[in-house]
Amino acid sequence: MKVSTMADFMARGEKPEVLFWVGCAGSFDQRAQKITKAFATILDKAGVQYAILGKEEACTGDPARRAGNEFMFQMMAYQNIQVLNGYEIKKIVTTCPHCFNTLKNEYPALGGNYDVIHHTTFLQELIEQGKIKFTDSNEWKGKSITYHDSCYLGRANEIYEAPRKVLESLEMELREMKSCKSKGLCCGAGGAQMFKEEEKGDKRINTERADEAIETKSDFVASACPFCNTMLTDGIKNRPEEVKTEVLDIAEIIAQAIQ
Amino acid sequence: MAYVASILFTAITMIAFFVFFKKLGKIGRNIHLGKPFQINDQKGKRLQNVLLLALGQRKMFRNPLVAILHLFVYVGFIIINIELLEIIIDGIAGTHRIFKPYLGTFYDFLINSFEILAFLVLVACVVFLARRNIVRIKRFISKDLEGWPKSDANAILIIEIVLMGLFLTMNAADAEANYYISSYLKPLFSNLPSSTTIAIEHTAWWLHILGIYAFMNYLPYSKHLHIILAFPNAYYAPLIPKGQMHNMPSIQNEVLYAMQPELAPTNAAAPEKFGARDVMDLSWKNLMDAYSCTECGRCSTACPANSTGKLLSPRKIMMDTRDRLEAVGKNIDANKQFIDDGKSLLHDYISVEELRACTTCNACVEECPVSISPLDIILELRRSLVMEESNAPSEWNGMFSNIENNFAPWKFAPDDRDAWTAQ
Numbered sequence: 001m002k003v004s005t006m007a008d009f010m011a012r013g014e015k016p017e018v019l020f021w022v023g024c025a026g027s028f029d030q031r032a033q034k035i036t037k038a039f040a041t042i043l044d045k046a047g048v049q050y051a052i053l054g055k056e057e058a059c060t061g062d063p064a065r066r067a068g069n070e071f072m073f074q075m076m077a078y079q080n081i082q083v084l085n086g087y088e089i090k091k092i093v094t095t096c097p098h099c100f101n102t103l104k105n106e107y108p109a110l111g112g113n114y115d116v117i118h119h120t121t122f123l124q125e126l127i128e129q130g131k132i133k134f135t136d137s138n139e140w141k142g143k144s145i146t147y148h149d150s151c152y153l154g155r156a157n158e159i160y161e162a163p164r165k166v167l168e169s170l171e172m173e174l175r176e177m178k179s180c181k182s183k184g185l186c187c188g189a190g191g192a193q194m195f196k197e198e199e200k201g202d203k204r205i206n207t208e209r210a211d212e213a214i215e216t217k218s219d220f221v222a223s224a225c226p227f228c229n230t231m232l233t234d235g236i237k238n239r240p241e242e243v244k245t246e247v248l249d250i251a252e253i254i255a256q257a258i259q
Numbered sequence: 260m261a262y263v264a265s266i267l268f269t270a271i272t273m274i275a276f277f278v279f280f281k282k283l284g285k286i287g288r289n290i291h292l293g294k295p296f297q298i299n300d301q302k303g304k305r306l307q308n309v310l311l312l313a314l315g316q317r318k319m320f321r322n323p324l325v326a327i328l329h330l331f332v333y334v335g336f337i338i339i340n341i342e343l344l345e346i347i348i349d350g351i352a353g354t355h356r357i358f359k360p361y362l363g364t365f366y367d368f369l370i371n372s373f374e375i376l377a378f379l380v381l382v383a384c385v386v387f388l389a390r391r392n393i394v395r396i397k398r399f400i401s402k403d404l405e406g407w408p409k410s411d412a413n414a415i416l417i418i419e420i421v422l423m424g425l426f427l428t429m430n431a432a433d434a435e436a437n438y439y440i441s442s443y444l445k446p447l448f449s450n451l452p453s454s455t456t457i458a459i460e461h462t463a464w465w466l467h468i469l470g471i472y473a474f475m476n477y478l479p480y481s482k483h484l485h486i487i488l489a490f491p492n493a494y495y496a497p498l499i500p501k502g503q504m505h506n507m508p509s510i511q512n513e514v515l516y517a518m519q520p521e522l523a524p525t526n527a528a529a530p531e532k533f534g535a536r537d538v539m540d541l542s543w544k545n546l547m548d549a550y551s552c553t554e555c556g557r558c559s560t561a562c563p564a565n566s567t568g569k570l571l572s573p574r575k576i577m578m579d580t581r582d583r584l585e586a587v588g589k590n591i592d593a594n595k596q597f598i599d600d601g602k603s604l605l606h607d608y609i610s611v612e613e614l615r616a617c618t619t620c621n622a623c624v625e626e627c628p629v630s631i632s633p634l635d636i637i638l639e640l641r642r643s644l645v646m647e648e649s650n651a652p653s654e655w656n657g658m659f660s661n662i663e664n665n666f667a668p669w670k671f672a673p674d675d676r677d678a679w680t681a682q
Contacts, residue, residue, distance in 0.1 A: 003680040022676075026668040033679040038678075055676040058666035066619050066638070067655050068534065068645030070507045072662055074514040105503035150619035156502025180623050184322075188561040191619030195668055196654040199616040202568030209563075235476060 149184030210235025293543035398556030534642025
C-alpha cells in the first residue's frame, strides 16, 4: 500500500493532518503488521491525510524505562523528539498504548509536546464525525465480543469508553469479562515482561486472562494493543479447540466493515 | 480522694499525649529521611481528594458491604471521640458529666447517638474478626501477614470491641443515665447495691479512658496509623496519569550533554546515585505511603503477578519499606546518625525476583483506598538494579542492545521498519 512518510510530505512542501506513529510491534511483528495495515486502510478510506516517520521512527524507550534503564529511555526520547520537533509535528495517532502513554505523558517533560491520541479514540471520533461509513451488510452485527482493557490505555490513561463505543457502533453484543475497566486484568506483557520469561508461579498471566475471556463465551476477543493481542492469542492457543476464539484489534474489526 | 484521682488522671493524660506526640515526631523525622519531592500544585483538586478519598472513603465503596462496616467503625471512632472531651474534663476537674446541665436534652441526644455508633462499631469489629479468623478471606491469610501483622490486626479489633463495651458498661452502671443501648444492659446491675454499681461505673470509666490512651499510643506502631495518615496521603496523592513515570533530570541532562557537549557545564557535579537502593533513596511520599499502609491486601489481590503465584506482593513491598524505615530510624536513635548496618531495602528486604515479576499494570495503585503507589517504589528499585548493579536478566540486556543498535526491542534491520508498506 502507498503510505507517505513525513519526508515525502516535506519534499512536497505539505503537512499531513496527523502523524501515524506505528511503533516497533506494528512495524516488525507479523501479527501486529496486520493491525497497522488495517488502521492505515481505515485512514485512507476515511480521507485522513496522514504520514508515517518510516525509517526515521525509533522505539519510544518505554520497555527500557520500565525495566529500569533510564539512560536508554532518555537516549531514545532525545532522538525521537529531535525528529518530531524537526518536522514540527502537532498531532500523533498511534495503535500502541505503550507508545501512546510515553509520547503523551513522558515526552513533554523532555521537550516533546504533541497532541497524542490512541487509535481507538481516533476511530470513535471518525465514526462520530461520519467519516467512517460501514457497508450495508454489516457482518459484525449481533456477534458477541469481549473487550480486553489494555493497562496502558485503561488504568494508566483512563480510556475505557472509546474502544467500547467503537464496537457498539457496529451493533456488536459487548460482553464484559470478570475483571474489566479499572479492575481489568493485565495480559502479562507490560513493564518489559514481553521481553523476558515470566517469573515462576502457578499460572501464566496470559493464560489467566485468556480463561476470563473464554468464560464470556464470546465469538471474538477485542484488543487495542499489539502486545495484549499477542499475549491473549498465545493464552487462548493453549486451550481446548472448542473454546478457541479469535483475538482481533479494534482497527481490524472496523477495517472489515468500512465502506 | 477525688483530689488524688484528679491529679493522677491529669498526670496520665499528659504522659499519654507526650509519648504519643514524641513518637509521631519520630515518624515525621523518618518520613523526611526520604528525598525531597515537591508537591504544591492544584490545591483545590488535592483538597477534593481529601474529601472524597480520605473522608468519603470512595475507593472503599468498590466493595459496598465492607465499605459500610468500615464506615461504622470510622464514623464511630471519630464521633465517639467527641465524648472524650467531656471524659477528659471530668477526669481533670473531678466532675461527673460536666456538659449535661448545660446541654439538657441535646446531651441525651448526643449520648444516644454515641451509643448507637458504639454498638455499630462493636458489630462491625466482630464481623471483621470473623472475616479474618473464621471465614478466612484470602487476602487476610496471605503469608505477607504471618506473625506480628496478623496479631496487630486482631489486637486492634479486640481493643475496639473492649473499648466500646466499657463505654456502654459505664453508661449502664450509671444510675442516673438511661440511654438507648446501655439500657439493655441495666438488668445486669439491677440487683446490685448502689455502691457496687458506682464502683463498676468508675472502673469502666477508668478502664475506658486508659484503654483509649493505650490505643492512641499503640497507633504509631500499628497498621492502624492509617486513620491519621490517610488524610495527608490523599492530599499528596499523585494527580498525573498513572502511566507516567517520574522523570530523572540527572540522566536527561547527561544524555543531553553527550549529544550536545557545548551545553555541558564545566563544573560538573559528581554523579549521584541512580534509582533507590534503600529507603533514604526513595521520596518522602513513598515513605509516607509505607506508614499509611493498612495491610488490607486489596493491592495484592488485584496484582496479576501475585494472583498467578509469583513472589511479588505489592502489600509486602509497602510493609518491607516501613520495616526497613523503622530499622533505619532505630539505628539513628541509637547512633545519633545513620551508621551503615550492611543492609538495604533492595536485596535484604525486597528480592530481585519480586521486582522482576511486576507488569507495571497499575492494578495495585488503582485499588489502594489510601492512595499508595507500590509501583513507584518497585520502579525506583528496578532503576537501581539496572543502572547501579547492571543486574538485568539476559533477555533484557538483549532488548537494551537491540534498542540501542536496531532502534527496536527486537533484532530487526531498522531499514525494514516501513517494509509493511510494501507487502
